[in-house]
Amino acid sequence: MTASQDSATIAASEPAAKRAVVTGASSGIGAASARALVKDGWTVVCLARREAKLKALCDELGDAASYVVCDITDETSTQAAIDRIIAGGPVKALVNCAGAAFGKDPVATASLDDWRGMYELNVLGTLRITQKLLPTLKAAPGGGTVLVISSTAGIEPYEGGAGYCASKFAEKVMARVLRLEQIGEPVRVIDIAPGMVETDEFSLKRFGGDAAKAAAVYAGVPSPLKAEDIAECVRWALAQPDTVDVDSIVVRPRAEGSYTKVYRER
Template sequence: MASAPSAASRIAVVTGASSGIGAATARRLAEAGYRVVLTARRADRIEALAKELTEAGHSATAYPLDVTDRAAVDEFAGAFRTIGVLVNNAGGALGADPVASADPEHWRTMYETNVLGTLNLTQALLPKLEASGDGTVVVVSSTAGLSTYEGGAGYVAAKHAEHVLAETLRLEIVGKPVRVLEIAPGMVKTDEFALTRFAGDSEKAAKVYEGVAAPLTADDVADSITWAVTRPSHVNIDLMVLRPRAQASNTKVHREL
């Protein structure tokens, strides 16, 4: 049975909370009794979500933040004495070009957001997580961090780096009161992920999910994150891989066309 978070560990910071998995996770954690702090670059989105959660009787605060801005991240971290949970969700993919013709700026942006963003928040908040006596770092990676596929090298490289960051951090802080959880979703259909990847081309974005009866939803992933976070303190979900039933691997998907 899941237990309510202790007073010392009930603050949960969620990055990339303006949409998709981040917003869904913030809702789920709020329902589980956490005081959620919503961060993202789009202030209007997280402010609207904070208002929604507050009106539903939950505790939620919006804090506009670019996870790649280390000075801003350090200033943000200074607002807390302790926190209980950090969900590193901010990230995303850009482009689907082969290595030979990929845009280096896309690679740079993906690395800075997915990897350095996770590093920035984790470094800045790790002392606060440890101070709670019962902290949890969640890294929302991807099945892309476990195996590659054509046209995905830039995103795959970034997610491999995130996977290694989580795995190494777990080794380095063993014995401290902080768990490191990694959630690696496969095909998830959200409003923005594929659309952003293909620079707003809705036709290309739609083809990603074409014929797939039931891809994962943001709420499916949020449910898994919340389940992992709310396990007893001594239980560490090192790595959870979740895919829709129609997806056997990154390169094999059943499509009903």
């Protein structure tokens, strides 16, 4: 199966039992999660905006992966993606990896556009695609799973991070409330909150492409987490029996006690 196969072909070839949708799959934790799930026997539909990166990932993963170009901050784009995915058959899990931080300015001078962008992606984008896939997830054999990659920024605020922290707190609350609202329904809701994870793009995007500022985030920290570490949490949580809900996982590198307590080698 090639990455560009139509949904009718996908419907005939993808097993229903372990089919997952991963957002933000073009890089970082999303791409690593897609790889981990495929290795664990899942078929994965990869979603993101950048088609070239999605195609490269699906070419790497082979028949177990397909992709749909999708901007979860856009209603039309997301609905078109959902229609295509559902036409391809049942979905067992939604892994919400799409997210970003923009800027690190104090509240007094922070950009409204940065805050708006973080809320549109981290909160409303997650809400939009979760709402659209929830009925399909609940109809999956044995029940489905909504998994959210939030952040320890949603647990403990820090100076300069108000916008990102607020968006991630909102995302965590959304997952928790969804869990409460769906009690008795055949769906699990899992929140994974990573601490310091070093990826190629997260800090670079946050600082508008300033490589020096991005590198300083991880300077001297022995073994910050990698995207693959979070992907293993995703894989493990989804591998539990359908009746076992791993409500929350908080995962940090050993060197990080909190955002403001990080060991750095000099």
